Amino acid sequence: MVMVRCGSASALGAWMRGGGRRFVGADAAAAMPGAGMRVPAVLLAAVLGSGLGSGLGGGLFGGPFGASANAQPTTFPSPPNGTLSRSQGIDFVTIGQPGNAPWAGNGTLGDRAIGRGRVDYEYRIGRFEVTTAQWVEFMNAAYDRPANDQIPFMQLPSTWGAGGASPTAPGGRRWSVPAGNEMRPVGNISWRMAAIYCNWLHNDKSLTRDAFLTGAYNVSTFGYTGPNGDQFTDQAARSPGARYFIPTWDEWLKATHFDPNRFGQGQPGWWSFANMRETVTPIGLPPPFGTGQANAGSGSAGIPLGSYVNIMSPWGLYDTAGGMKEWTESIFFRSTLDNTRLTDGSAFDSTTLSDNIAFGGGDFPSFALGNYGFRIAAAIPSPGTLTVFVGICFVASRRRRVTP
Numbered sequence: 001m002v003m004v005r006c007g008s009a010s011a012l013g014a015w016m017r018g019g020g021r022r023f024v025g026a027d028a029a030a031a032m033p034g035a036g037m038r039v040p041a042v043l044l045a046a047v048l049g050s051g052l053g054s055g056l057g058g059g060l061f062g063g064p065f066g067a068s069a070n071a072q073p074t075t076f077p078s079p080p081n082g083t084l085s086r087s088q089g090i091d092f093v094t095i096g097q098p099g100n101a102p103w104a105g106n107g108t109l110g111d112r113a114i115g116r117g118r119v120d121y122e123y124r125i126g127r128f129e130v131t132t133a134q135w136v137e138f139m140n141a142a143y144d145r146p147a148n149d150q151i152p153f154m155q156l157p158s159t160w161g162a163g164g165a166s167p168t169a170p171g172g173r174r175w176s177v178p179a180g181n182e183m184r185p186v187g188n189i190s191w192r193m194a195a196i197y198c199n200w201l202h203n204d205k206s207l208t209r210d211a212f213l214t215g216a217y218n219v220s221t222f223g224y225t226g227p228n229g230d231q232f233t234d235q236a237a238r239s240p241g242a243r244y245f246i247p248t249w250d251e252w253l254k255a256t257h258f259d260p261n262r263f264g265q266g267q268p269g270w271w272s273f274a275n276m277r278e279t280v281t282p283i284g285l286p287p288p289f290g291t292g293q294a295n296a297g298s299g300s301a302g303i304p305l306g307s308y309v310n311i312m313s314p315w316g317l318y319d320t321a322g323g324m325k326e327w328t329e330s331i332f333f334r335s336t337l338d339n340t341r342l343t344d345g346s347a348f349d350s351t352t353l354s355d356n357i358a359f360g361g362g363d364f365p366s367f368a369l370g371n372y373g374f375r376i377a378a379a380i381p382s383p384g385t386l387t388v389f390v391g392i393c394f395v396a397s398r399r400r401r402v403t404p
Contacts, residue, residue: 076127076306079316080276081260085124088201088244089134092124092378093315095251097260103253103270103357111358117253117270124378125247125255127316128305129323130189130197132161133182136175138197141207147171151212153196153222159187159301159324159370183304185323185348186373191341191365192222192234194246194327194374201244201376216242222365231339234365237329247377249330249342256345257357259314274321274345274355275311281321281352294322296346296355301370303348317375321346321355324373332362340364347371 078084082093102118105111135157142151144167156173161181167174195217200206202215213219221235238245247255259276262269272278275293284292286307293311295303306318313320323345330342340362346354349371353359363372 076309076318077312077316079127079312080314082315084127084316087378087381088205089137090201090376090378091127093127093255093317094122094124094380095119095255095315096122097258097268098122100254100258100260100268103257106272106358108272108356108358112360113253113357117250117258119250119254122380123247123251124380125251125315125317126375126377128183128318129326129373129375130186131182131305132184132186133177135160135186135189136162136177137205138200140174141200141205142196142212143167144172144174145169145207149209151196151209152219153190153192153366155188155190155193155368157186157188157368160184161302181304183306185301185305185319187301187324187347187370188368189324189327189373190368191246191327191363191374192219193368194376195219195234195365198238198242198244198246198376202242215239216245224366230364232365236331242379243381244376244378246327246329246374249328249344251377252326252328252344252375253357255315255317256313256320262314270357271314272357274313274352276314281311281355283322283352294319294346294352295348296322296350296352297348298322299349301348321352322348324348325350325361325371327372327374343372 079093082095085092085094099120100118102115103113105114139154139157139162142154145151146169148171161184162175162177165174165176196212196219199215199217199219200212203211205211216238217235218239221233223233225231225233237248256274257271258268259271260266260268262271273280275281281294281296282292283294283297284290285298286292286295286303286309293308295307301324303322305323308318308322311321312318325343325347326345328342328344331339332342333339341364342360342362344360346352354361363369
């Protein structure tokens with residue numbers, strides 16, 4: 001098979017400035033972004049279609065994947081389990097079965113998920129990863145403001161489907177979403193940016209400065225300390241009463257791998273891989289362009305979320321394989337002087353081997369590499385505060401796996 005070597009100077013620079021991202025398991029071999037990543041030439045050509053990306057606003061490999069570049073379903077099947085709801089423009093699935101049994105392992109060496117994944121309460125999680133349309137709304141709120149009122153810890157993404165627009169505030173910046181790009185996944189999201197997004201949603205998308213800085217997470221805690229400057233001081237877990245938040249690793253694992261009917265109706269259990277599989281998810285283009293079930297390893301972030309319309313987690317989550325690597329709230333202590341936030345799942349530029357529940361990774365909360373995204377979680381609202389979907393629903397999100 002002919003292979004094409006791909007790279008990104010900006011991603012490589014970010015990797016070098018930060019000392020390299022940290023991975024364990026299947027992702028370790030591909031830890032350096034843009035430094036010799038190999039993509040099958042046939043798949044790359046099919047994905048890129050007529051262009052090599054859509055410029056700075058579209059991101060690396062953001063081009064169309066065929067004539068109907070952004071064709072995707074407008075409706076999605078009901079999830080196998082869970083209840084659909086919508087709030088703040090986000091489609092959620094309610095994850096039930098409080099007190100489920102944790103993952104017990106399957107003999108995989110180095111399995112760090114053993115004993116994890118039990119959640120003793122109901123919660124909601126995004127059916128899709130954060131989309132370009134959702135992120136543009138947030139970025140406009142954070143950036144289209146006077147130059148002396150910019151929100152800290154924000155970074156501009158290059159992996160998404162947005163383009164520049166005229167700002168409304170002096171010194172501000174603004175973006176818009178070309179038709180068809182609404183469901184494109186978003187990369188270059190640091191854990192801290194994800195936390196600020198949660199604050200903004202918690203405060204009902206208010207444009208006041210405090211709405212970005214407090215709520216689910218206290219941004220004033222964000223920083224580094226220690227003799228090597230690599231021990232982060234960020235608030236460890238969400239504040240009591242947080243309405244929207246980054247899911248813990250246990251919440252993420254349960255939503256992506258636990259099946260309340262794994263061995264038959266009412267007989268729960270776990271799947272070793274994403275998308276209700278015991279082996280890796282086949283990669284490739286979605287129908288009608290191909291027969292793939294995930295875009296992991298394709299090298300293209302241009303495939304809209306939810307394009308693999310019949311491929312989902314036991315709770316109906318999309319793109320738990322492929323799309324972007326997903327942040328979780330949980331902390332992994334590699335040593336007494338080094339802690340990271342856990343990430344999980346494969347990405348558009350990584351192997352689906354990382355969708356194995358035993359494998360995963362983590363990184364510093366300030367890192368915003370091109371394949372870092374997230375899937376938001378939320379508390380169960382009081383009755384009457386959200387719209388419940390019946391039957392079929394729309395929208396998109398996804399991801400998978402890490403290390404405790």
